[in-house]
Amino acid sequence: MRRRKSALREALFGYSLLLPAFALLGVFAYYPLYRLVRFSLYRPNRFGTGEVYVGPSNITDVLGGEEFRDGLWITVKYLIYTVPTGLVLGLLLALVAHRRLRGIKAFQAIFASTVATSVAVAAVVFFGLVNPKIGKFGQVSFIDLSKSDSALRGVSLTSIWQNIGLTFVIVLAGLQAVPDQLMEAAQLDGFGPVRRLFKVTLPLISPTLLFLVVVLMIFGFQAFAPMEILTNGDPAGSTETLVFKIFNRQGPSLISEGSVMALGLFGLTFIVTLIQLTILNRRVHYGE
Incomplete structure (x- = not known):
């Protein structure tokens, strides 16, 4: 039981050290990629006041x-x-x-x-x-x-x-x-x-x-x-x-x-x- 708790603490500590790297990747890589995909699936309407979903056809x-x-x-x-x-x-x-x-x-x-x-x-x-x-x-x-x-x-x-x-x-x-x-x-x-x-x-x-x-x-x-x-x-x-x-x-x-x-x-x-x-x-x- 103690070994499991010790291993769990070590794993949590290791993941906590990775959190800053994951945060940077999320802000500067994954979120921009998400926005890129979203922009690809929408087109501005004729008046430029909103977006129209066009899907994969775009x-x-x-x-x-x-x-x-x-x-x-x-x-x-x-x-x-x-x-x-x-x-x-x-x-x-x-x-x-x-x-x-x-x-x-x-x-x-x-x-x-x-x-x-x-x-x-x-x-x-x-x-x-x-x-x-x-x-x-x-x-x-x-x-x-x-x-x-x-x-x-x-x-x-x-x-x-x-x-x-x-x-x-x-x-x-x-x-x-x-x-x-x-x-x-x-x-x-x-x-x-x-x-x-x-x-x-x-x-x-x-x-x-x-x-x-x-x-x-x-x-x-x-x-x-x-x-x-x-x-x-x-x-x-x-x-x-x-x-x-x-x-x-x-x-x-x-x-x-x-x-x-x-x-x-x-x-x-x-x-x-x-x-x-x-x-x-x-x-x-x-x-x-």
Whole structure:
């Protein structure tokens, strides 16, 4: 009996410690999600004086509409531009910085510095670089911000630059956790540098790479600041990602549509993340 009371007291004490976290989640996560669902099921009436319940039909209309499809396609292209490039370049820099070379610490600090740079500062810097009037890369048509077929690539440079720093820091930490004995054993077995990379190093840091793929994909789905600062969604809406479209749907007359788009984005992010963890996790090697 005493043991039960003691266990109950310990459980109550443990839950009481979690109450502040639950309260914060409720205020800043679950309640906004509830409001989002409610806004999605109602539309303002013609006079803007009240709400009319329209049910799930509002959700299907918005998610099947052209605006949502356009925003989704632009977001997908943005992910294609930013995630693989940032991941590969960050991985290559981490492999270089992991070598025992003289003065490599300085290069590690330089490579990692992009993580500490805010999106706004990075966007302003790249705006100067790709500006046709003052930037050295302003005449490069491939990243021209004034053309609808290239503006998204120009905007993507900001995220790629920051993704490189994030990938570099996390991959370098993963590389430093790889036991030297394994690399020495592989070298004694006749493995060259390339074979060691693909047969030993990459499998051992595959959990780190999986984490980065998931995180970079989520960051890509949430992209907003570079578009707002560099192009404001122009030219001709070619850089209007889903988050940008949601941001522009404010006010009583548009909040219902924006809420549905936000729910759609949440669902897409959740599904894509789940698929990544399910499929890619099979190829991940977890060392004991």
